Amino acid sequence: MAKRPRLRGAALLGTVPFFAYVAIFLIIPTLVVVIGAFASDDGGFTLSNVRSLGDAYIVEAFGRSIALSAMSALIGAALGAVLAYALVTARPDGILRRVVTSAAGVLAQFGGVTLAFAFLATIGLSGFLTLWLSDHGIDLYGNGVWLFELPGLTLVYTYFQIPLMVIVFLPALDGIRPQWREAAESLGSSTWQYWTRVAGPLLAPAFLGSALLLFANAFSAYATAAALVSQGSPIVPLQIRGALTSEVVLGQANLGKAMALGMVIVVAVVMTLYALLQKRTAKWLG
Amino acid sequence: MAGLAAKRARKQRAFRWTVLIVLGTFFLLPLAAMVEFSTRNSETWPLLVDWPQLSATYPDLANGIVSSLGQAALTSLLMLVLLVPTAIWVRLRLPKLRPLVEFLCLLPLTIPAIVLVVGLAPVYAWVNYLIGGSSLTLVFAYTILVLPYAYRAIDAGLSAIDVKTLAEAARSLGSGWMTVIWRVVLPNIRSAVLSAAFLTVALVLGEFTIASLLHRTNLQVAIDYLGKSSATMSVAVSLAALLLAFVLLIVLSLFGDRRTTAKEKS
Numbered sequence: 237m238a239k240r241p242r243l244r245g246a247a248l249l250g251t252v253p254f255f256a257y258v259a260i261f262l263i264i265p266t267l268v269v270v271i272g273a274f275a276s277d278d279g280g281f282t283l284s285n286v287r288s289l290g291d292a293y294i295v296e297a298f299g300r301s302i303a304l305s306a307m308s309a310l311i312g313a314a315l316g317a318v319l320a321y322a323l324v325t326a327r328p329d330g331i332l333r334r335v336v337t338s339a340a341g342v343l344a345q346f347g348g349v350t351l352a353f354a355f356l357a358t359i360g361l362s363g364f365l366t367l368w369l370s371d372h373g374i375d376l377y378g379n380g381v382w383l384f385e386l387p388g389l390t391l392v393y394t395y396f397q398i399p400l401m402v403i404v405f406l407p408a409l410d411g412i413r414p415q416w417r418e419a420a421e422s423l424g425s426s427t428w429q430y431w432t433r434v435a436g437p438l439l440a441p442a443f444l445g446s447a448l449l450l451f452a453n454a455f456s457a458y459a460t461a462a463a464l465v466s467q468g469s470p471i472v473p474l475q476i477r478g479a480l481t482s483e484v485v486l487g488q489a490n491l492g493k494a495m496a497l498g499m500v501i502v503v504a505v506v507m508t509l510y511a512l513l514q515k516r517t518a519k520w521l522g
Numbered sequence: 523m524a525g526l527a528a529k530r531a532r533k534q535r536a537f538r539w540t541v542l543i544v545l546g547t548f549f550l551l552p553l554a555a556m557v558e559f560s561t562r563n564s565e566t567w568p569l570l571v572d573w574p575q576l577s578a579t580y581p582d583l584a585n586g587i588v589s590s591l592g593q594a595a596l597t598s599l600l601m602l603v604l605l606v607p608t609a610i611w612v613r614l615r616l617p618k619l620r621p622l623v624e625f626l627c628l629l630p631l632t633i634p635a636i637v638l639v640v641g642l643a644p645v646y647a648w649v650n651y652l653i654g655g656s657s658l659t660l661v662f663a664y665t666i667l668v669l670p671y672a673y674r675a676i677d678a679g680l681s682a683i684d685v686k687t688l689a690e691a692a693r694s695l696g697s698g699w700m701t702v703i704w705r706v707v708l709p710n711i712r713s714a715v716l717s718a719a720f721l722t723v724a725l726v727l728g729e730f731t732i733a734s735l736l737h738r739t740n741l742q743v744a745i746d747y748l749g750k751s752s753a754t755m756s757v758a759v760s761l762a763a764l765l766l767a768f769v770l771l772i773v774l775s776l777f778g779d780r781r782t783t784a785k786e787k788s
Binding site: 247248250251253254255257258260261262264265266267268269272315318319322323325326332336338339341342343345346347348349350351353354355356357358362363364365395398452455456457458459462463473476477480481492493496499500503504507 | 534535537538541542545548549551552553554555556558559560604605607608611612615616619623626629630632633634635636637638639640641642643644645662663665666669724725728729730731734735742745746749753756757760761763764767768771772775776
């Protein structure tokens with residue numbers, strides 16, 4: 237019996253490499269951001285970095301980031317839900333459903349530089365669709381080149397948001413039992429009543445939760461925007477790039493960390509709401 | 523009633539195909555455009571498969587490709603060495619630590635890469651100082667990035683087998699802990715380990731944020747750089763990289779399918 241505590245200590249040794257590694261490359265970087273956001277250039281405590289988050293250009297960047305994430309999440313959630321429903325009406329073990337879910341799994345991961353170039357090849361100034369449309373008398377950019385601004389980014393982001401929605405929303409749709417519809421119909425409900433009174437409320441937490449996940453996904457995305465937008469820094473991740481790569485203004489060396497902290501807080505709030513809604517979904521449709 | 527059901531089935535089929543055709547066009551159009559765009563210059567694709575010629579014409583690109591392959595291989599290796607023994611060990615000996623390990627492994631999901639890179643910059647100042655600025659040092663950061671995906675794959679594999687009984691059987695036959703992990707548990711979670719490695723490779727080949735902001739090179743950084751000088755070539759390389767990732771992930775999903783159907787049958 238006396239051996240036990242010693243053994244447990246020895247057992248703990250086995251996890252040292254993992255914890256040491258995570259401490260150096262995950263915990264320390266996180267602390268650097270959190271502490272750095274409140275540190276002045278000479279290392280003392282200051283609130284000036286956090287106060288600088290109130291500067292007009294940073295507030296605008298956060299506003300644009302949130303608008304971009306919200307728009308792409310809403311469009312992605314709506315279209316993704318429609319696509320997921322279309323899949324549910326197909327045979328559950330059919331080839332169509334398997335192919336589309338596999339493709340969604342792949343496309344949800346598709347982001348970054350390659351996605352930006354895919355859209356440049358499509359609707360860039362000399363892109364395939366741009367040229368084809370202008371041959372037919374339609375000027376895609378008659379009102380200015382919107383591809384490198386928020387509308388363009390929203391369109392490009394939808395490309396990975398829709399597949400992600402299909403993946404996260406499909407299980408909830410599968411939880412809807414056909415018997416419920418039969419029960420509603422045998423009580424005399426119309427299709428409209430079934431969707432607004434039965435299926436809609438049941439799916440609402442899942443839909444909202446998935447939309448939040450999509451929001452966090454777009455909010456954290458950097459590579460696609462970085463490859464697409466080379467002039468100016470409309471959104472927060474690009475502002476952080478600016479803070480990291482350009483010559484820092486005196487007294488603002490830690491501004492990038494404050495912005496990073498702001499991003500973490502937004503993502504944390506969104507993900508907490510997501511987890512809460514996820515619990516409700518599991519209870520209702522599990 | 524039967525007429526109603528048939529009518530609904532017909533309606534649903536029409537709805538299904540309308541949705542699939544509209545969204546299918548949206549998803550296939552950029553891919554088709556990449557094919558069209560990258561074949562505008564007939565020399566692009568032959569050059570891409572001619573490695574000596576390619577590395578002579580675009581040394582940065584060749585450098586990026588080699589770096590990415592090295593990073594993918596080393597990240598898979600480091601991830602497996604770090605995660606597999608720890609996951610097995612915690613399950614067997616320290617079940618109380620499991621929530622903590624799981625929390626740490628999933629933590630990178632809530633920290634955007636752009637935020638992580640801000641915090642990694644000072645850590646990498648030390649890495650530079652201690653082992654130099656090679657682009658292979660990115661492996662340290664990438665192992666953190668892939669932790670959530672790899673952990674979930676390996677954890678699912680471990681949940682599917684009775685680790686404790688296997689380990690006790692091996693121990694009672696006199697094997698040491700290393701033998702238990704290496705020769706008893708590991709062969710039983712082979713497919714989980716393989717899918718973790720596949721996911722790692724796919725993620726590393728697509729990584730851009732950390733590499734570009736820590737001033738190192740990889741495939742994505744090279745493509746981005748190439749886009750500034752040769753649009754056709756950069757689209758061709760993008761398409762090739764994309765096809766490679768598609769193949770990897772589709773093989774992975776088929777693999778996952780086979781595993782679940784095998785489980786259902788048994």
